[in-house]
Every structure is written in structure tokens, then in C-alpha cells.
Amino acid sequence: MRxxxxxxxxxxxxxxxxxxxxxxxDGTRDEGAAPSGAANxxxxxxxxxxxxxxxxxGGSTxGGSTxGGxxxxGSTGAKTSGGTAAKASAGSGSASSAKAAACTYKDVxxxxxxxxxxxxxxxxxxxxxxxxxxxxLYGYPLIAFGQIQTAKDIPAxxxxxxxxxxxxxxxxxxxxxxxVVLGGAHEDNKVVSSxxxxxxxxxxxxEGSVVVKAPAGGLAVNESAAKTxxxxxxxxxxxxxx
Numbered sequence: 001m002r003x004x005x006x007x008x009x010x011x012x013x014x015x016x017x018x019x020x021x022x023x024x025x026d027g028t029r030d031e032g033a034a035p036s037g038a039a040n041x042x043x044x045x046x047x048x049x050x051x052x053x054x055x056x057x058g059g060s061t062x063g064g065s066t067x068g069g070x071x072x073x074g075s076t077g078a079k080t081s082g083g084t085a086a087k088a089s090a091g092s093g094s095a096s097s098a099k100a101a102a103c104t105y106k107d108v109x110x111x112x113x114x115x116x117x118x119x120x121x122x123x124x125x126x127x128x129x130x131x132x133x134x135x136x137l138y139g140y141p142l143i144a145f146g147q148i149q150t151a152k153d154i155p156a157x158x159x160x161x162x163x164x165x166x167x168x169x170x171x172x173x174x175x176x177x178x179x180v181v182l183g184g185a186h187e188d189n190k191v192v193s194s195x196x197x198x199x200x201x202x203x204x205x206x207e208g209s210v211v212v213k214a215p216a217g218g219l220a221v222n223e224s225a226a227k228t229x230x231x232x233x234x235x236x237x238x239x240x241x242x
Contacts, residue, residue, distance in 0.1 A: 097167045102201045103127070103135035105208040108168070110141075110197050114215045121183045123219065125176040125197065125212070127231065129168035137166045140230040141176050142198035142205055145190070145221045152223040154178075157242045160229035177229040177240040181222045191218040 108127045115122040125141055140160075144151035166174045181187055198209040229240045 097134050097169070100134040100136045100167050102206065103129065103131075103137045103168060103199055104206055105199055105210045107131035107135050108137070108199070108210070110210045110212050112212050112215055112219070114219075115177075119181075119183050120220070121179060121181055123178050123180055123215065124235070125178060126173050127168070127176075128173045129170055132170050134167055134169050136202075137168055137174050137199070137231045138202060139165070139200035140228050141178070142200070142209075143178065143226070143228055144196040144198070144209070145192050145223055145226065146195070148196050148198075148209065151196075152226075154223070154226045154228050157227055157229050160232070160239050160242070162230060162232050166231050166233050172233075174231045174233055175235050176231050177235055177242075179225065179227050179242060181220055182225045187222045188224065189220040189222050191220050193218050195219075195221075 107129060109130050110125055110127045112123045112125055114120045115124055127137060127141075129135060140156040143154040145154070146152075160177070168174055181189055193214050194211055195214065196209045197212050199206045227242060229235075229242070232240065
């Protein structure tokens, strides 16, 4: 009887040691092991100069862009009076974004669309990068509603200035809201069928300008009341309402 008891105790001890070696799931982990959520090649995204710049382990690059937008006169624009913001794709992340040179008049196509309002007091300028490389769009559009040499300078609205210049990836647009009249019945308006837009270099106006066709039917302009917003990847409530 004693012999059988000793064999039973020995078998139980062996079984206990075997279970301990297998390591039960008790909610603890080896301090030297990676957390369960970690994975090789995980992608991180940082914001640089107001644009999304992506980096990823293994040499690949990812980035983000904002999409959407309201339509004004057949082009992407915004309801500036109603306060509806229009978002656009601009500055999606790439390795070239940080070193992007200033956009020149040869790098962008600029179009104008009337804002969705009656009477028309604003237009939305859309600058699309057609250069095939990233470029930086500084400041605001330098607009001349008439002969460049004699036209009145259209001032910029300070509250519209973004935190950093817009970096346009190839094919990406940026926007500027422009007030052209006050909407009164007795303004000193003139009607233009086209106008000139110049761009900024890093520290001064750049050479050359883009001739922009006015929306269908021409555009009534009061140069004394006109003002422009800064280039921005999306038209914003508040900042681009003036």
C-alpha cells in the first residue's frame, strides 16, 4: 500500500512540472518580447509645413490628402457667403515635398469660378500643378484686373494666411477666395473678360503671369473693394470669409 502511494505522489509531481514548462496563459508576457500590437514596417505620418509627409520603414513613402469640395460655376469652389468650406487635395506626402521649389507661372493652371451666391460678390481661383513635380505656392495671388502696369494692387486679407505655404504635388490644386464687388447697386464696377495673376517666389513677386479667363458672361469688378485670400489647400469657414 505504501509503495502505491509513493508512485501516485511521484506521478503528480511529474505532471505539475510538465504544465509549468508549457507556460500557461496567465496574462503576463516576457519583458524582452515585442508588444502584441507591433509589426515590422509600420507606417508613420508627420505634418511638415502644413502638408502631410509620410515615411515608412523599408524605404516606401505614404501620405494623405483631403478630398471633397463644393462646385461653383462648374469648377471646385466654395459657398463663401454661406460658410460652407470646400476641401481639396493638396500637398500629399512625398520625399520631394520638403525640397519643393516655388511654383512659377509655367507650373500651374489657374481658373476662376463664381461663388455660389446672388449677386456674385466673390470668385474662387483654383491653381492646379501641371508641372509633373512638387512645387511650393507662396503667399497669395497677385491679381491685376486690367493692364499689369496700371492696374490697382488687390490687397490680401491677413486672417486668410495659412500657417505655412502650400506644397502642391503634381495634379493637386490650391484655392484662393477673392472678393470682386460689394454687391451694391451703385458701385463703380467694370466688366472684364480676363485678368492677370502673378505668383510669389520665396521672398518677392516672381517673373511672369498667368492670363485667367473670367467666368462666362464676364466679371463685374470694383477694384476699390476687391481683396484676395491666400492660397490654401481648402477654403475655410471664417478665415476665407470676407
